[in-house]
Amino acid sequence: MASGALLRGNATAGTRRPRRSRLRAWLYLLPALVVYAGFAIYSAAGTVWFSFLDWDGVAPPTWAGLANYTRVLTEPLLAGAILNGLVLIVFFSLIPIAVGLLLTGLLLGRVRTGMTFFRTVFFLPQVLPLVAVGITWRWLYSDDGMINRALETVGLGAITHAWLGDYHFALIALGLIGTWCMSGLCMVLFMSGAQRIDPSLHEAAAIDGAGPLRRFRYVTLPGLRREVGIAAVITTIAALASFDLVFVTTNGGPAGQTNVPALLVYRLAFNEGTIGGASALAVVLTLIVIVLVSAIRLLTREAK
Amino acid sequence: MNRSAMTTALRYGLLSTLAVLVLAPFVGIALASVHPAGGQVGAFSLPEQWSWSNFALAWESGNFGRLMWSSAVIAVFVVPLTVCFAALAGYALSILGVWGGKGISLAFVLGLTLPVELLVIALYFNLREVGLTNSYTGVILAEIALFLPFGVYWMQSHFASVPRELVEAARVDGARDHTVLTRVLLPISWPAITTLAVLVFMWSWNQFLLVLVMMQDPDLRTAPTGLGLFVGQYGTDIPLLSAASLIVIAPIVVVYLLFQRSFVNGLTQGAVKA
Numbered sequence: 001m002a003s004g005a006l007l008r009g010n011a012t013a014g015t016r017r018p019r020r021s022r023l024r025a026w027l028y029l030l031p032a033l034v035v036y037a038g039f040a041i042y043s044a045a046g047t048v049w050f051s052f053l054d055w056d057g058v059a060p061p062t063w064a065g066l067a068n069y070t071r072v073l074t075e076p077l078l079a080g081a082i083l084n085g086l087v088l089i090v091f092f093s094l095i096p097i098a099v100g101l102l103l104t105g106l107l108l109g110r111v112r113t114g115m116t117f118f119r120t121v122f123f124l125p126q127v128l129p130l131v132a133v134g135i136t137w138r139w140l141y142s143d144d145g146m147i148n149r150a151l152e153t154v155g156l157g158a159i160t161h162a163w164l165g166d167y168h169f170a171l172i173a174l175g176l177i178g179t180w181c182m183s184g185l186c187m188v189l190f191m192s193g194a195q196r197i198d199p200s201l202h203e204a205a206a207i208d209g210a211g212p213l214r215r216f217r218y219v220t221l222p223g224l225r226r227e228v229g230i231a232a233v234i235t236t237i238a239a240l241a242s243f244d245l246v247f248v249t250t251n252g253g254p255a256g257q258t259n260v261p262a263l264l265v266y267r268l269a270f271n272e273g274t275i276g277g278a279s280a281l282a283v284v285l286t287l288i289v290i291v292l293v294s295a296i297r298l299l300t301r302e303a304k
Numbered sequence: 305m306n307r308s309a310m311t312t313a314l315r316y317g318l319l320s321t322l323a324v325l326v327l328a329p330f331v332g333i334a335l336a337s338v339h340p341a342g343g344q345v346g347a348f349s350l351p352e353q354w355s356w357s358n359f360a361l362a363w364e365s366g367n368f369g370r371l372m373w374s375s376a377v378i379a380v381f382v383v384p385l386t387v388c389f390a391a392l393a394g395y396a397l398s399i400l401g402v403w404g405g406k407g408i409s410l411a412f413v414l415g416l417t418l419p420v421e422l423l424v425i426a427l428y429f430n431l432r433e434v435g436l437t438n439s440y441t442g443v444i445l446a447e448i449a450l451f452l453p454f455g456v457y458w459m460q461s462h463f464a465s466v467p468r469e470l471v472e473a474a475r476v477d478g479a480r481d482h483t484v485l486t487r488v489l490l491p492i493s494w495p496a497i498t499t500l501a502v503l504v505f506m507w508s509w510n511q512f513l514l515v516l517v518m519m520q521d522p523d524l525r526t527a528p529t530g531l532g533l534f535v536g537q538y539g540t541d542i543p544l545l546s547a548a549s550l551i552v553i554a555p556i557v558v559v560y561l562l563f564q565r566s567f568v569n570g571l572t573q574g575a576v577k578a
Contacts, residue, residue, distance in 0.1 A: 025400035032393035039449030046426025121323045127560045129510040129528040132549040136329045241419035244512040265421045282421045
């Protein structure tokens with residue numbers, strides 16, 4: 001096969017390849033690019049376009065300028081939903097990361113036997129359709145559900161509630177479902193990250209007289225920087241874009257206390273026919289996601 | 305007991321407590337689903353008489369035969385097509401190198417952060433215009449577009465991690481582009497492809513908002529979407545709802561248990577590489 005090599009000459013270096021084969025490489029890219037551009041990019045751009053229109057989906061649209069955006073930022077219903085989305089970040093992202101770090105600190109990656117089993121269990125909530133998770137928790141939170149029974153058992157019968165129907169607690173109750181879903185993911189991420197940290201670092205710190213707390217603070221935590229960043233990105237997106245869970249548990253109620261952006265996007269666009277407003281809300285939501293994700297990336301970037 | 309045995313016991317005690325917290329809700333609905341339909345269900349109570357009829361009842365009244373069929377049809381097209389397109393594009397971007405490849409990679413990565421909410425509004429009206437709402441084709445193509453950013457990125461970084469010499473050696477032997485892909489790269493890429501396939505299957509099976517919007521016809525909806533609307537109808541019948549939830553959960557749990565390593569690797573490494 002030496003002739004093949006001769007014919008191709010230095011093209012084998014891969015960096016300087018003939019123009020024709022570079023064009024042919026585009027053919028490999030084409031199917032993915034066409035579907036992605038046609039259905040994702042084109043749609044995203046379409047929604048941005050709609051956000052400047054006043055349109056009910058039937059009659060011809062009229063230009064609205066920035067009116068839809070003013071509405072999103074000033075109307076209490078819409079701005080409130082965005083605030084609720086931000087509150088959910090605490091429960092979907094901050095608490096699970098804290099829980100994950102705490103457990104990683106306590107376990108320090110030293111569990112070997114049976115870890116596959118625990119990992120499988122902790123990851124389970126990540127895999128299930130959120131609709132089913134929501135139905136399950138609706139029942140757990142109900143008047144005579146497991147949560148209230150448990151509270152009665154430990155003598156807290158006085159504080160039992162129909163949690164998801166309570167004006168003050170509904171959003172927190174909803175958020176805690178997210179905590180339940182996301183903690184396992186954070187924990188598995190951090191534990192696998194902690195196992196990568198060179199054990200000699202821990203030993204060196206121990207010799208220098210650092211106790212477990214300081215070792216966690218100065219060895220484990222910096223070593224998990226990247227994993228914390230990833231967990232924060234995944235869970236923040238899940239919090240801001242959550243729809244399924246809210247749709248089956250509270251559907252925004254009681255009295256709009258658990259309205260989230262995605263729910264209103266759906267309702268405005270497909271039930272109430274205010275497509276401009278729904279689009280503007282979706283665009284604002286996307287911008288918030290992009291800003292927060294970039295901020296997290298920047299903060300958790302590994303020092304070079 | 306010495307100190308290290310104590311700490312080991314504490315560690316496992318902690319892990320077990322958490323495992324119980326994760327599993328308790330499922331034990332709860334599994335028990336609820338065997339209670340007589342329509343009755344009150346206490347937490348963790350064993351039914352006086354076990355009744356399996358809820359599953360049959362839920363299957364019938366929720367039309368889950370149709371719903372599962374829709375879910376299966378969509379997944380059967382979405383999974384192989386996504387994997388195939390992603391592998392081809394990943395190959396072009398990482399090994400072949402195309403003009404403007406950096407920008408295209410970036411465009412796909414950007415797609416990782418775009419929420420479905422942004423796409424779904426215009427997607428619905430665009431597809432309505434060309435008659436692709438209420439159609440499997442529309443949902444299948446939309447889902448492929450939705451999962452391609454991760455897929456392309458995953459295959460691209462996988463191919464980039466393959467030793468360069470392998471590809472060069474095949475080229476020296478006169479292998480053409482498609483031969484390098486099918487004879488050299490794919491045979492050593494099955495773990496990465498399996499991982500991508502199971503993740504795409506999961507995302508396709510669990511996809512809710514997109515299907516809710518695109519499929520107005522109840523017969524064409526997928527299992528989770530049907531379940532979401534089933535709640536509205538039978539909101540208070542806990543045994544029936546529990547049985548319906550278990551029906552919808554079952555396929556994904558089976559796939560998860562069979563491929564749990566792929567799931568965990570995909571969701572953790574997939575993100576770590578980013």
